[in-house]
Amino acid sequence: MKAPDISADRLHIRDLAPGLSNLLWLGGLVALVAGLLLATASGTETFLRAYLTGFMFTLSLALGALFFVLLQHATRAGWSVVVRRIAEYFTCGFGILAVLSLPIIIAMVLQPDILGIRAAIHDIFPWTSELIVWGDNTAAHPGDEILQGKSGFLSTPFFVLRMVAYFGIWLWLSHFFLSRSLQQDQSGDPQLSLQMQTRSYPGMILFALSLSFVAIDLLMSLDPHWFSTIFGVYYFGGSALGFFSLLAVTMFWLQSNGRMSQAITVEHYHDVGKLAFAFIVFWAYIAFSQYMLIWYGNLPEETAWLTVRQSPTWAPVSLLLLFGHFVIPFLALISRVPKRGRYGLVAAALWILVMHLCDMIWLVFPHVNHGGDHAIASFGVLDVIQIVLCTLGILGLYLGRVVRASAQGSLLPERDPRLPESLAFHNF
Amino acid sequence: MATIPAEATEPAGTREGILRGMLVEFDTPGQLIAAANRVREAGYKRFDAHSPFPIHGIDEAVGIRMTILPWIVMAGGMFGLLNGLFLQWYTNAVDAESLSLIPTFLQGYNYLVSGKPYFSLPANIPVIFELTILLSAIAAVIGMLVLNNLPLFYNPVFNVARFRKVTDDKFFLVVDARDSKFDARATDELLSGLGGTAVEPILEYPSPSALPRPFLTLGVIVTLVALIPPALIWKAWVSKSSKPRIHIIQDMDNQAKFKDQRASVLFADGRSMRPPVPGTVARGDLQHDDHFFRGIVGEAWSTTFPLHKLPVDDALLDRGQQRFGVYCAPCHGLTGDGQGLVNQRAIELGGAWVPPANLHEAQYRERALGHLFNTISNGIRSMPQYGDAIPPADRWAIVAYVRALQRSQFATIDDVPAAERAQMPSAARPAEATEE
Numbered sequence: 001m002k003a004p005d006i007s008a009d010r011l012h013i014r015d016l017a018p019g020l021s022n023l024l025w026l027g028g029l030v031a032l033v034a035g036l037l038l039a040t041a042s043g044t045e046t047f048l049r050a051y052l053t054g055f056m057f058t059l060s061l062a063l064g065a066l067f068f069v070l071l072q073h074a075t076r077a078g079w080s081v082v083v084r085r086i087a088e089y090f091t092c093g094f095g096i097l098a099v100l101s102l103p104i105i106i107a108m109v110l111q112p113d114i115l116g117i118r119a120a121i122h123d124i125f126p127w128t129s130e131l132i133v134w135g136d137n138t139a140a141h142p143g144d145e146i147l148q149g150k151s152g153f154l155s156t157p158f159f160v161l162r163m164v165a166y167f168g169i170w171l172w173l174s175h176f177f178l179s180r181s182l183q184q185d186q187s188g189d190p191q192l193s194l195q196m197q198t199r200s201y202p203g204m205i206l207f208a209l210s211l212s213f214v215a216i217d218l219l220m221s222l223d224p225h226w227f228s229t230i231f232g233v234y235y236f237g238g239s240a241l242g243f244f245s246l247l248a249v250t251m252f253w254l255q256s257n258g259r260m261s262q263a264i265t266v267e268h269y270h271d272v273g274k275l276a277f278a279f280i281v282f283w284a285y286i287a288f289s290q291y292m293l294i295w296y297g298n299l300p301e302e303t304a305w306l307t308v309r310q311s312p313t314w315a316p317v318s319l320l321l322l323f324g325h326f327v328i329p330f331l332a333l334i335s336r337v338p339k340r341g342r343y344g345l346v347a348a349a350l351w352i353l354v355m356h357l358c359d360m361i362w363l364v365f366p367h368v369n370h371g372g373d374h375a376i377a378s379f380g381v382l383d384v385i386q387i388v389l390c391t392l393g394i395l396g397l398y399l400g401r402v403v404r405a406s407a408q409g410s411l412l413p414e415r416d417p418r419l420p421e422s423l424a425f426h427n428f
Numbered sequence: 429m430a431t432i433p434a435e436a437t438e439p440a441g442t443r444e445g446i447l448r449g450m451l452v453e454f455d456t457p458g459q460l461i462a463a464a465n466r467v468r469e470a471g472y473k474r475f476d477a478h479s480p481f482p483i484h485g486i487d488e489a490v491g492i493r494m495t496i497l498p499w500i501v502m503a504g505g506m507f508g509l510l511n512g513l514f515l516q517w518y519t520n521a522v523d524a525e526s527l528s529l530i531p532t533f534l535q536g537y538n539y540l541v542s543g544k545p546y547f548s549l550p551a552n553i554p555v556i557f558e559l560t561i562l563l564s565a566i567a568a569v570i571g572m573l574v575l576n577n578l579p580l581f582y583n584p585v586f587n588v589a590r591f592r593k594v595t596d597d598k599f600f601l602v603v604d605a606r607d608s609k610f611d612a613r614a615t616d617e618l619l620s621g622l623g624g625t626a627v628e629p630i631l632e633y634p635s636p637s638a639l640p641r642p643f644l645t646l647g648v649i650v651t652l653v654a655l656i657p658p659a660l661i662w663k664a665w666v667s668k669s670s671k672p673r674i675h676i677i678q679d680m681d682n683q684a685k686f687k688d689q690r691a692s693v694l695f696a697d698g699r700s701m702r703p704p705v706p707g708t709v710a711r712g713d714l715q716h717d718d719h720f721f722r723g724i725v726g727e728a729w730s731t732t733f734p735l736h737k738l739p740v741d742d743a744l745l746d747r748g749q750q751r752f753g754v755y756c757a758p759c760h761g762l763t764g765d766g767q768g769l770v771n772q773r774a775i776e777l778g779g780a781w782v783p784p785a786n787l788h789e790a791q792y793r794e795r796a797l798g799h800l801f802n803t804i805s806n807g808i809r810s811m812p813q814y815g816d817a818i819p820p821a822d823r824w825a826i827v828a829y830v831r832a833l834q835r836s837q838f839a840t841i842d843d844v845p846a847a848e849r850a851q852m853p854s855a856a857r858p859a860e861a862t863e864e
Binding site: 288291292295296298335336424426 | 484498542543544551554
């Protein structure tokens with residue numbers, strides 16, 4: 001098998017980038033503003049939950065991209081060099097994501113008593129409320145012994161400190177790998193590959209810890225009584241799967257726009273499809289492990305979390321995840337044929353991205369009303385619209401940044417020593 | 429046809445070989461791919477390429493079609509999945525009465541595990557999952573072997589001495605004589621025109637096909653020996669014996685000692701358990717204090733606690749509360765109102781049931797302490813006796829706690845010290861509520 005000739009390929013999107021990124025930014029801002037306006041109808045709490053959903057969805061894609069880059073360096077992967085730069089560009093969004101995390105953090109720190117923000121934050125993150133945690137010696141607010149025990153970790157100053165640390169780690173890692181990779185485009189120095197490989201190992205450890213803890217901080221602490229030691233891995237499985245889907249869609253979009261026409265072959269689609277398939281199973285495995293241990297153990301503080309998700313309001317979404325996030329994509333991608341057919345893979349990838357968003361909704365929205373009665377909070381059309389607006393807003397701003405960043409260089413690491421291997425890559 | 433080095437030739441002159449195929453040798457993988465393409469285009473189907481390492485593109489050149497192995501694996505996996513599901517359903521979830529036609533040892537058995545349903549998917553999935561994986565893997569291995577005609581103990585291609593280089597630095601194309609297009613002369617011409625370094629026929633020499641006699645004898649002996657254990661099991665199965673079963677794992681089941689309620693030949697009365705010697709009391713068994721042990725003072729039920737044995741203080745009440753929770757609350761309820769979980773369940777199930785007493789009824793509030801003590805010790809109606817299970821001091825502690833419970837249900841505001849009334853929530857202060 002001869003390597004494809006890429007001399008005629010267009011390996012950049014400098015012509016598309018400015019217009020596209022402006023469009024994405026504008027669209028993102030419009031969606032967010034529309035979401036804010038809708039908040040007057042849907043309520044502050046719904047808006048904040050929808051915003052958190054969109055944020056965690058977009059963050060998971062960026063984290064998945066960072067994982068992909070680290071993994072390729074750590075394993076000295078040959079096949080993936082052609083598509084690695086795309087992933088590197090997708091890690092460029094941590095700056096804007098840090099900015100987008102500020103509304104949550106500021107609301108949490110200041111807890112301003114305007115527009116119902118204070119009450120909403122207390123409902124979403126009960127551990128931020130002094131009254132809920134420590135009480136005031138009345139029957140209505142007896143305090144919460146469990147949260148008092150967790151108050152060392154779940155305290156606002158420490159929370160802010162951790163968020164700073166996470167984004168510091170991600171910004172540093174993404175900057176390091178992209179800048180070295182771009183540097184290699186100029187110098188062609190193979191030492192850079194070795195340097196990136198060496199750094200990828202501690203990078204992977206930092207990545208694993210930061211991802212697990214951000215999942216605990218922003219998702220698990222929504223129900224601070226509940227705990228699941230596998231939760232970080234659960235979020236990781238969804239993140240990796242989400243990114244592999246995004247990668248397949250991006251490869252398809254680039255080729256549809258006449259970029260990398262020869263460089264990306266059906267073999268690369270096949271491998272991205274295989275990774276996506278593996279992580280469909282991985283996600284389901286982790287999700288089921290989490291579910292079964294809680295089900296078997298039958299401890300009240302653990303089952304409460306699932307009881308809410310098995311209530312009539314949320315059971316349909318739980319079943320949607322079981323079939324839509326696992327069974328359907330599993331059967332769709334199990335064969336070699338759809339993974340090698342671009343349309344089949346991209347259709348599956350888009351479906352998975354939607355399901356991944358449903359997974360985030362499933363993690364953020366279901367909760368028991370904190371207004372005294374213990375009814376399960378309802379979920380309606382307004383919530384869905386709010387989620388779509390917030391997700392499109394945050395995703396648009398993030399993608400705008402990614403597109404802008406990708407204008408600074410080539411779409412593939414042109415002088416990576418393993419590029420010829422990747423171009424000639426062939427699945428047996 | 430290229431010349432064959434002398435040392436590589438089989439003794440073709442001494443024995444007549446049958447032509448099984450033809451091979452051609454190359455120095456580079458590129459030549460091998462080109463040759464494979466030519467042979468395939470010439471219409472051959474049964475030919476194979478041999479190389480020291482995997483070569484990109486050789487599959488297409490030889491014309492290897494997609495394997496059906498994935499379908500075999502999938503079938504194996506599905507079989508494992510359904511098998512796991514059926515196994516767990518049949519062994520644990522089927523009501524034995526519906527299987528009366530099936531022998532007992534083949535029936536399932538409803539076994540309750542930590543209150544879960546007999547058949548529940550979350551618990552079944554690990555077994556289903558493992559069986560799916562196991563049978564997928566077995567199907568993959570066996571399917572691979574069958575599809576490759578393995579195990580194959582003999583291949584005539586190894587009669588060609590130069591073929592040994594295939595694990596080193598030579599590349600071979602082998603055309604099978606069973607191919608419909610195979611023709612000794614035409615194939616020879618085609619292969620010679622491929623630019624290989626050598627073309628050679630693959631000959632199979634006649635060899636004795638009969639099984640050697642020692643193998644036959646050994647086989648018969650091993651087969652007969654292997655039949656002995658099943659024959660013994662079958663014999664045990666169909667025959668009856670008055671002897672006890674063979675006790676392989678002893679677990680200290682048989683010991684040289686007497687057990688309770690067994691006969692003994694040693695003692696004249698034939699009992700292995702010895703009654704106490706008349707006129708003696710075992711150490712610690714002298715319960716002469718009627719007040720403490722039986723709740724009786726004089727001829728009547730005691731109305732006081734046996735203070736000479738135990739003080740009535742917070743420690744006793746705490747102990748009483750804890751013991752009450754263990755022994756009494758299941759039926760009488762934590763507050764003593766007779767609505768314990770056992771009672772609730774019994775009423776739910778229906779049928780005859782003597783409900784436990786509500787300890788707050790007047791007759792129990794007025795009942796003498798010693799009488800309550802006696803009821804705990806000896807039971808009443810359907811309540812069993814607890815004298816054997818609860819030591820006397822703990823029984824008195826329970827009595828004290830029952831008194832505390834009874835008082836708690838009929839407390840007035842006067843029972844609360846004046847200094848602490850202010851701290852009570854308003855809902856608990858009916859007197860003040862009416863004032864408002």
